[in-house]
Amino acid sequence: MTGPGDGPGEATSHRARLLLGLAAVAVAFAAADTYVVVLALPDMMAGVGVPIDALQRAAPIVSGFLLGYVAMLPLIGRIADLRGRVPVLLLALVVFAVGSFVTALAYDLPSMVLGRFLQGVGGGGLVPATLALVADLYPVSRRAVPLGVVSGVQEFGSVIGPLFGALVLALADWRAIFAVNLAVALVLAAAIRRLATPGLAGARARRTGPPDLLGLALLVLVLLATTVVMVQPTGLRRDLTWGRLFVPVWGEGRWPTPVGLVALGALVAFLVRCATARRPLLDLRGWARAAREADLVGALLMALALGGVILAFATADPEVQVFSDQGWWYLGGAALASLALVAHLRRSSSPLLPRGAMAATPAWGSLLVSFFVGAALIAALIDIPIFARSTIYPDSQLSAALVLLRFLLALPVGAVLGGVLTQRLPAGVVTGVGMLLAAVSFLLMARWDVAALESPWATLPLVLGGLGFGLALAPVNAAVLACTADDAHGLATALVVVARMVGMLVGISALTTVGLRRYYAEQADIPPVREVCEGRSRCDAFSDLLRQAGIAQEHSVFLGAALCAVVAGGLALLLFRGAPTRGLSAAELLRSAG
Numbered sequence: 001m002t003g004p005g006d007g008p009g010e011a012t013s014h015r016a017r018l019l020l021g022l023a024a025v026a027v028a029f030a031a032a033d034t035y036v037v038v039l040a041l042p043d044m045m046a047g048v049g050v051p052i053d054a055l056q057r058a059a060p061i062v063s064g065f066l067l068g069y070v071a072m073l074p075l076i077g078r079i080a081d082l083r084g085r086v087p088v089l090l091l092a093l094v095v096f097a098v099g100s101f102v103t104a105l106a107y108d109l110p111s112m113v114l115g116r117f118l119q120g121v122g123g124g125g126l127v128p129a130t131l132a133l134v135a136d137l138y139p140v141s142r143r144a145v146p147l148g149v150v151s152g153v154q155e156f157g158s159v160i161g162p163l164f165g166a167l168v169l170a171l172a173d174w175r176a177i178f179a180v181n182l183a184v185a186l187v188l189a190a191a192i193r194r195l196a197t198p199g200l201a202g203a204r205a206r207r208t209g210p211p212d213l214l215g216l217a218l219l220v221l222v223l224l225a226t227t228v229v230m231v232q233p234t235g236l237r238r239d240l241t242w243g244r245l246f247v248p249v250w251g252e253g254r255w256p257t258p259v260g261l262v263a264l265g266a267l268v269a270f271l272v273r274c275a276t277a278r279r280p281l282l283d284l285r286g287w288a289r290a291a292r293e294a295d296l297v298g299a300l301l302m303a304l305a306l307g308g309v310i311l312a313f314a315t316a317d318p319e320v321q322v323f324s325d326q327g328w329w330y331l332g333g334a335a336l337a338s339l340a341l342v343a344h345l346r347r348s349s350s351p352l353l354p355r356g357a358m359a360a361t362p363a364w365g366s367l368l369v370s371f372f373v374g375a376a377l378i379a380a381l382i383d384i385p386i387f388a389r390s391t392i393y394p395d396s397q398l399s400a401a402l403v404l405l406r407f408l409l410a411l412p413v414g415a416v417l418g419g420v421l422t423q424r425l426p427a428g429v430v431t432g433v434g435m436l437l438a439a440v441s442f443l444l445m446a447r448w449d450v451a452a453l454e455s456p457w458a459t460l461p462l463v464l465g466g467l468g469f470g471l472a473l474a475p476v477n478a479a480v481l482a483c484t485a486d487d488a489h490g491l492a493t494a495l496v497v498v499a500r501m502v503g504m505l506v507g508i509s510a511l512t513t514v515g516l517r518r519y520y521a522e523q524a525d526i527p528p529v530r531e532v533c534e535g536r537s538r539c540d541a542f543s544d545l546l547r548q549a550g551i552a553q554e555h556s557v558f559l560g561a562a563l564c565a566v567v568a569g570g571l572a573l574l575l576f577r578g579a580p581t582r583g584l585s586a587a588e589l590l591r592s593a594g
Contacts, residue, residue: 016137019195023089023130024150026188028157029181030096030123034065035161036168036177037116038401043174048109057109063314064113068099068120070501071306075291075299076121077128077494078352081487083290085136086196088129088490090189091287096122097185101223104178105230107254115178122185127154128494135481135489141423143481144581148419148474152412155470159408162401215281218270225263229254298352301341306498308334313505353491360483362427363492365575366476367499369431372568373476374500375507376438377469379561380407382508383515384445384462387554392453403453406462414470419478427475427482428576434471435569441465442562446555450548472568479579511560518556 037044045051045058080088099118106112134146168177228236232254236242245259254260274284291299312330345351358364384407388400414434421430444461452458477493484492 031157032161036165065120069124071303077490078294080490092125093189100181131493132489144422151473152415295352304337362579366480371503374503376564378504410466414467418471419474431572437468439565
């Protein structure tokens with residue numbers, strides 16, 4: 001690990017800073033995509049034939065993205081350590097673009113889930129590569145501020161996401177969102193490739209000579225044939241001659257058709273070409289070698305363990321259950337995969353998690369802190385809009401979601417401020433203060449009544465909470481980067497993100513369970529409707545009592561989130577004490593120079 005004042009980034013060039021800026025924009029864009037889908041989900045369901053009243057059937061659209069985002073992160077982070085940050089950034093953007101392409105053309109639920117999974121893999125891969133890039137370009141003493149800026153830009157993506165989605169949906173249908181994603185991802189990849197000089201953060205020297213024309217032709221054929229298969233233009237399909245291309249050779253579906261077989265055959269030929277050509281468009285052999293060096297077996301076992309946890313909680317109906325009906329099976333599979341992973345890591349000569357990589361207390365402590373930060377944060381992201389919907393915006397999902405905008409706007413401000421403070425104060429102190437602010441904001445929310453959001457004072461806890469969570473982002477990342485070796489930064493930051501995402505999944509299930517118990521307890525005290533309404537078929541008094549029970553449920557969730565925030569802050573104060581994240585003072589600089 002690097003110490004204060006040293007490291008490879010002592011003289012950071014303008015080109016390197018611009019490269020980091022583009023990487024941060026890419027991370028923000030991927031973050032925005034997550035929030036865009038929240039608004040577009042009903043239209044996406046209709047587009048693939050899922051009725052709007054069958055919301056549970058659409059759960060794989062969300063869980064597929066989460067599975068790709070979280071389960072593959074450790075492998076991607078480790079490959080970023082071995083192969084370099086820039087190559088992983090480029091590949092992640094390309095995978096995100098492919099996922100956007102598939103999602104934009106999706107014609108049924110499986111094709112949409114596949115596209116969202118690929119988007120999750122690409123979007124998730126951008127995060128550890130970008131955070132590790134900060135560690136490559138800046139020494140420990142100057143790292144906190146750029147970490148705060150990157151976190152702030154990322155959180156800004158969560159602000160523009162709903163606005164971008166609303167704008168696109170006002171002008172076009174949901175497929176245009178993913179068409180824009182495709183174009184932006186390719187533009188960012190081209191810009192990063194152009195900026196990355198050989199040797200900068202793992203960037204390779206550009207190949208000279210003509211491109212692989214055969215590989216390029218096969219790629220074009222794959223894209224054209226796939227587009228025709230997924231879109232099935234009406235004019236071609238109904239034509240007596242061209243229509244035969246869409247008749248299945250055997251069975252049913254779009255892919256056993258002549259045009260589908262052409263697309264699949266071209267894809268296989270393209271992959272073979274990439275594996276055998278001297279100058280392929282995609283260095284398939286190099287990436288396969290990097291995956292093996294990163295411990296592919298260990299990564300797959302970790303992916304199975306994480307996938308079991310994700311599916312157990314993400315596929316549940318939070319209104320009635322902690323995890324899905326198959327949750328115990330998923331958790332059992334995750335436990336078995338975890339045991340196999342531990343055994344593999346002990347036997348492997350080059351394990352996914354290098355021995356001692358996370359041995360320092362602030363390093364593994366950052367995972368615990370991140371878990372509880374995620375458990376508290378999800379309550380704000382989910383339950384503030386729910387509270388708004390159940391009180392002042394019962395008929396507008398969009399208006400209820402926009403209440404959260406005040407919280408989201410404060411997040412990036414807090415993230416940048418957290419980076420500045422971490423350069424001057426201990427990481428544990430900055431995180432502790434941030435989590436204290438978050439806890440206070442939840443306690444204030446737990447006092448909201450039916451008309452609370454109509455008051456301008458409701459802005460105070462929203463802004464306070466956003467600032468608090470923002471303050472905690474940079475110091476957590478700074479602590480883990482300061483206490484891990486340079487060649488483990490990608491994996492370390494990936495594990496921090498994984499811990500926060502798992503905390504969010506477990507947190508929303510646990511807090512919702514607590515809230516439901518409060519709701520049922522309140523509901524049990526409500527007299528029968530006939531007594532309340534004195535024989536009338538319906539009356540406002542009974543509805544008000546049910547609304548009060550719902551508010552009591554949300555109060556319990558906010559109180560539970562406040563407890564999670566306090567735990568996160570306390571752990572940070574306890575476990576981050578030895579993390580060398582601060583910049584050197586003038587006196588320290590003079591002593592080190594002498």
